[in-house]
Amino acid sequence: MNLSQTLADVGEQAVIREITAAAPSSLNGDDAAVLFAAPPNSRTVASTDLMVDGRHFLREWSTPREIGKKAILRNFADIEAMGARPVAALLAIAAPGDTPVSFVRGVAKGIAEHCSFYNAELVGGDITKSDLLVINITAIGFLGGSRAALTLDAARTGQKVVAHGAIGHAAAGLSLLQRFGRDLPAEHADLYPLIDAHCAPWLSPGRGVIARAAEVTAMTDNSDGLIQDCGTMAQRSGVHIDLDADAIQPDPLLHAAAAVLDCDPWQWVLAGGEDHTLIGTTAKQAPSGFREIGTVSRGSGITVDGQRPRYAEGWAGF
Amino acid sequence: MNLSQTLADVGEQAVIREITAAAPSSLNGDDAAVLFAAPPNSRTVASTDLMVDGRHFLREWSTPREIGKKAILRNFADIEAMGARPVAALLAIAAPGDTPVSFVRGVAKGIAEHCSFYNAELVGGDITKSDLLVINITAIGFLGGSRAALTLDAARTGQKVVAHGAIGHAAAGLSLLQRFGRDLPAEHADLYPLIDAHCAPWLSPGRGVIARAAEVTAMTDNSDGLIQDCGTMAQRSGVHIDLDADAIQPDPLLHAAAAVLDCDPWQWVLAGGEDHTLIGTTAKQAPSGFREIGTVSRGSGITVDGQRPRYAEGWAGF
Numbered sequence: 001m002n003l004s005q006t007l008a009d010v011g012e013q014a015v016i017r018e019i020t021a022a023a024p025s026s027l028n029g030d031d032a033a034v035l036f037a038a039p040p041n042s043r044t045v046a047s048t049d050l051m052v053d054g055r056h057f058l059r060e061w062s063t064p065r066e067i068g069k070k071a072i073l074r075n076f077a078d079i080e081a082m083g084a085r086p087v088a089a090l091l092a093i094a095a096p097g098d099t100p101v102s103f104v105r106g107v108a109k110g111i112a113e114h115c116s117f118y119n120a121e122l123v124g125g126d127i128t129k130s131d132l133l134v135i136n137i138t139a140i141g142f143l144g145g146s147r148a149a150l151t152l153d154a155a156r157t158g159q160k161v162v163a164h165g166a167i168g169h170a171a172a173g174l175s176l177l178q179r180f181g182r183d184l185p186a187e188h189a190d191l192y193p194l195i196d197a198h199c200a201p202w203l204s205p206g207r208g209v210i211a212r213a214a215e216v217t218a219m220t221d222n223s224d225g226l227i228q229d230c231g232t233m234a235q236r237s238g239v240h241i242d243l244d245a246d247a248i249q250p251d252p253l254l255h256a257a258a259a260v261l262d263c264d265p266w267q268w269v270l271a272g273g274e275d276h277t278l279i280g281t282t283a284k285q286a287p288s289g290f291r292e293i294g295t296v297s298r299g300s301g302i303t304v305d306g307q308r309p310r311y312a313e314g315w316a317g318f
Numbered sequence: 319m320n321l322s323q324t325l326a327d328v329g330e331q332a333v334i335r336e337i338t339a340a341a342p343s344s345l346n347g348d349d350a351a352v353l354f355a356a357p358p359n360s361r362t363v364a365s366t367d368l369m370v371d372g373r374h375f376l377r378e379w380s381t382p383r384e385i386g387k388k389a390i391l392r393n394f395a396d397i398e399a400m401g402a403r404p405v406a407a408l409l410a411i412a413a414p415g416d417t418p419v420s421f422v423r424g425v426a427k428g429i430a431e432h433c434s435f436y437n438a439e440l441v442g443g444d445i446t447k448s449d450l451l452v453i454n455i456t457a458i459g460f461l462g463g464s465r466a467a468l469t470l471d472a473a474r475t476g477q478k479v480v481a482h483g484a485i486g487h488a489a490a491g492l493s494l495l496q497r498f499g500r501d502l503p504a505e506h507a508d509l510y511p512l513i514d515a516h517c518a519p520w521l522s523p524g525r526g527v528i529a530r531a532a533e534v535t536a537m538t539d540n541s542d543g544l545i546q547d548c549g550t551m552a553q554r555s556g557v558h559i560d561l562d563a564d565a566i567q568p569d570p571l572l573h574a575a576a577a578v579l580d581c582d583p584w585q586w587v588l589a590g591g592e593d594h595t596l597i598g599t600t601a602k603q604a605p606s607g608f609r610e611i612g613t614v615s616r617g618s619g620i621t622v623d624g625q626r627p628r629y630a631e632g633w634a635g636f
Contacts, residue, residue, distance in 0.1 A: 008636050015636070031399035031538055032365035032459070034467045044362045046441065047350035048408040048456050052448045081349035090366040092454050097636050123364065129636050130370045131450055136410050138366050138456040141350070149352045220349055318326050318333070318415050318447050 007104065007129075008097030015127055018105045019091070023112035025121035027088070033123035035088055038142045045141040045149070047078035053133035061177050064103045066200040067135070068110020073201050075139035076118060077221040077276035080208025083150040084141035088123045089115060091137055094130030107135065110200075117205045150212055150219035155237035155281040161294035162216065162286040164207045164278040166197060167226055167248055168265065171272020172257045173198030179261055191257050201276055207289050211280050214287035219280035224273040225314025230294075231302045233279070240299030242306060247293040270304070271311040325422065325447075326415030333445055336423045337409070341430035343439035345406070351441035353406055356460045363459040363467070365396040371451035379495050382421045384518040385453070386428025391519050393457035394436060395539040395594035398526025401468040402459035406441045407433060409455055412448030425453065428518075435523045468530055468537035473555035473599040479612035480534065480604040482525045482596040484515060485544055485566055486583065489590020490575045491516030497579055509575050519594055525607050529598050532605035537598035542591040543632025548612075549620045551597070558617030560624060565611040588622070589629040 007015050020028055027033045038044065049071070051057055057067050076086040091111060093104065104127075111122050123140075143149055155161075173194040176184065184192060196202075211219060218237060222229050226248070234241040250258065250265035258265035280287075281296050302309065325333050338346055345351045356362065367389070369375055375385050394404040409429060411422065422445075429440050441458075461467055473479075491512040494502065502510060514520075529537060536555060540547050544566070552559040568576065568583035576583035598605075599614050620627065 010636075012636050030467075030469050031396040032363045032402070032457070034400055034402070034461055035362045035364065037359070037361050038356070040358065041355070043355050044353045044458065045350045046353065046364075046406065046408055046456070046458055048410045048442060048454065049444050050410045050412050050446050050448075050452075050454065052412050052446055055447060078349040082352055084350070084352070088364065090364055090456060092366045092368045094368050094370050094450075094452050124366060126367050128368050128370055129373060130368075130452065132412075132448065132452070134368075134412050134448065134450070134452045136366065136368065136454040138364070138408060139350070140362065140364055140458070143352055149348075151348050318328075318330050 005101050006098045007095055007101060010101055012127060015101060015104055018101055019108040022105050022108035023122035025123050027121060027123040035123065039144050041146060042142045042144040045079055045082050045084040045143050046138065047075055048136065048138040049075050051135045061182050062199045064106025065110035068107035069114040069200045071135055071137045072111050072114040073203065073276055075137045077203060079139050079141035081150065081219045081221045081278060082143060083208050083212030083219065084143040085209050086118045086120045086139055086141045088120055088140040089137055091122055091125035093127045094134040096131060096133065097129055099133060147212060150216055150280060152218060152220055152233050152236040154218040155233055155239050155296050156217060157239055157296055157298050159281040159283050159296040160292050161241060161243065161296060162280050162282060162290040163293045164290045165203050165275055167222060167275055167277050168250060168254055168268035168272050169194050169197035170201055170274040171268040172254050175261055176257060188260055191253065191260065194253060194257055198274065201274065203276055203278065204289055207278055210289065211278065211287045214282065215284045216280035216282040216287060219278060222273060222275045222277040222279055225271045227270050227302055227309045227312045228314030230279060234300060234302050240297045241294055241302045242297065243294035243304045245305040247291065267311045270309050271313050273314055323419050324416045325413055325419060328419055330445060333419060333422055336419055337426040340423050340426035341440040343441050345439060345441040351406065353441065357462050359464060360460045360462040363397055363400050363402040363461050364456065365393055366454065366456040367393050369453045379500050380517045382424025383428035386425035387432040387518045389453055389455045390429050390432040391521065391594055393455045395521060397457050397459035399468065399537045399539045399596060400461060401526050401530030401537065402461040403527050404436045404438045404457055404459045406438055406458040407455055409440055409443035411445045412452040414449060414451065415447055417451060465530060468534055468598060470536060470538055470551050470554040472536040473551055473557050473614050474535060475557055475614055475616050477599040477601050477614040478610050479559060479561065479614060480598050480600060480608040481611045482608045483521050483593055485540060485593055485595050486568060486572050486586035486590050487512050487515035488519055488592040489586035490572050493579055494575060506578055509571065512571060512575055516592065519592065521594055521596065522607055525596055528607065529596065529605045532600065533602045534598035534600040534605060537596060540591060540593045540595040540597055543589045545588050545620055545627045545630045546632030548597060552618065552620050558615045559612055559620045560615065561612035561622045563623040565609065585629045588627050589631050591632055
């Protein structure tokens with residue numbers, strides 16, 4: 001297929017063939033996807049998420065493959081945040097007719113690549129014409145056994161707060177993109193991992209399942225901002241969460257980026273979202289891959305070292 | 319809440335509260351929804367579908383509630399077409415900030431209303447700002463027992479073709495809307511059911527499960543056009559399907575609409591989609607609620623009374 005062809009040139013069926021060639025699954029191709037049987041006594045977990053061109057991604061900053069990878073990461077983080085195992089994804093794309101086929105193929109490749117880390121598959125989808133490019137991913141997971149899912153309302157007084165994944169990196173990457181675009185000046189090449197953290201964030205797959213096995217009770221992912229997401233957990237659980245400033249302090253990469261951009265790296269840590277860091281609470285020791293970042297106590301609200309956080313706002317939908 | 323308020327006025331959290339008030343579910347409100355345990359030995363079935371403002375619906379023709387109902391019907395028909403039982407839906411909306419809150423509430427009410435016929439619930443979703451209104455529904459169902467799902471490739475020579483639901487009504491309704499808008503002249507009030515068939519189509523819930531129990535082997539729904547959808551089934555199954563012109567002939571309502579619009583009602587029957595009529599094949603008698611409309615034989619392609627169909631085109635995505 002000619003790489004410069006558009007969706008309107010090739011038509012719906014050819015686009016679907018491109019997607020299923022890039023992200024093959026034997027479960028795809030009928031009115032609906034019938035998943036492999038879940039292990040006995042398991043429950044199905046589902047989450048959905050929209051990405052709008054110009055709002056959740058910019059095509060001049062992110063490659064199609066990165067957009068696909070990030071779309072899966074965002075959704076699978078929500079499945080992991082319940083302590084469940086992602087097993088399948090559905091992709092729905094609304095796209096202008098002049099969208100290059102190569103864009104859709106790239107997104108599908110990114111999806112397949114990121115799904116493969118979870119042994120998950122792209123099992124179905126929908127594609128339709130639209131004046132605006134919108135990508136919707138639905139993630140499906142299985143939660144094995146009878147132990148409770150890791151819910152926002154299950155943080156308990158006396159527990160510690162634990163986290164898996166970087167905090168503030170995606171927001172710092174966004175700030176760098178806003179200043180320099182995708183082409184970082186050569187003298188700042190060491191900051192490139194922050195750009196990656198924004199365009200194609202990464203979590204070690206399976207940490208949600210590990211956390212549930214290790215008796216984490218509450219969990220969420222840092223999608224809207226650390227203070228906002230921990231605040232939601234505190235509010236829903238009816239507890240106070242205090243974060244340890246030492247444990248969450250900006251790392252050298254964030255300090256370096258802040259020096260370049262002449263800003264306060266704490267803003268990225270406290271108010272930046274999209275890291276999809278898993279944040280949980282447990283009375284036991286931190287599960288493998290997690291570190292302690294705070295404590296849960298009686299009361300309400302969220303503090304850092306007992307103080308009101310310097311930055312508290314987060315992502316706002318409207 | 320003031321009915322004239324917009325999404326931008328009230329913000330994301332208030333919109334989510336409106337949606338969950340209109341379509342309540344105890345499974346909603348966390349990072350992902352954990353469904354009730356499926357019956358033993360059942361498989362999860364999933365399908366997703368986008369509706370774009372101005373392309374899949376027009377707000378001057380359809381009420382928000384109808385848009386919500388149709389969104390669920392479209393998706394649940396895909397679940398039923400596998401022989402499965404719809405149990406849950408996820409709603410993702412991308413909407414301009416000036417969208418009235420009442421619109422989103424109406425969509426959610428329509429979703430809840432239609433879900434209730436299936437004992438299904440709206441278990442999760444996403445809402446985000448966008449320059450264009452796009453509604454995505456993901457449907458989840460359970461397929462009980464070890465019998466095969468009703469796939470497009472399972473039509474067999476010697477079977478009869480059976481159908482549940484009207485054929486051509488949604489397309490006739492669209493033609494009426496294109497001519498008269500929503501306000502049918504009083505002398506044509508008897509045609510209003512065709513408008514309904516377009517704006518809020520209806521299938522008797524559970525027919526897919528019944529069909530599977532009654533040994534239907536292949537099934538799809540008439541979403542893109544009868545000839546196109548049956549043609550897909552014939553092609554995927556490697557068979558020839560012949561439809562019985564008497565069995566699918568335009569009913570009096572279609573003839574009446576065709577007389578008003580001075581057109582051929584066969585176009586609606588053969589090329590009109592969006593009825594979501596369930597179409598299956600079986601070697602047994604037609605299941606309860608289904609009627610015979612054709613036969614499956616050796617060969618390929620699709621005919622009507624042995625002839626090439628007069629209209630064969632259908633919905634094209636691009």
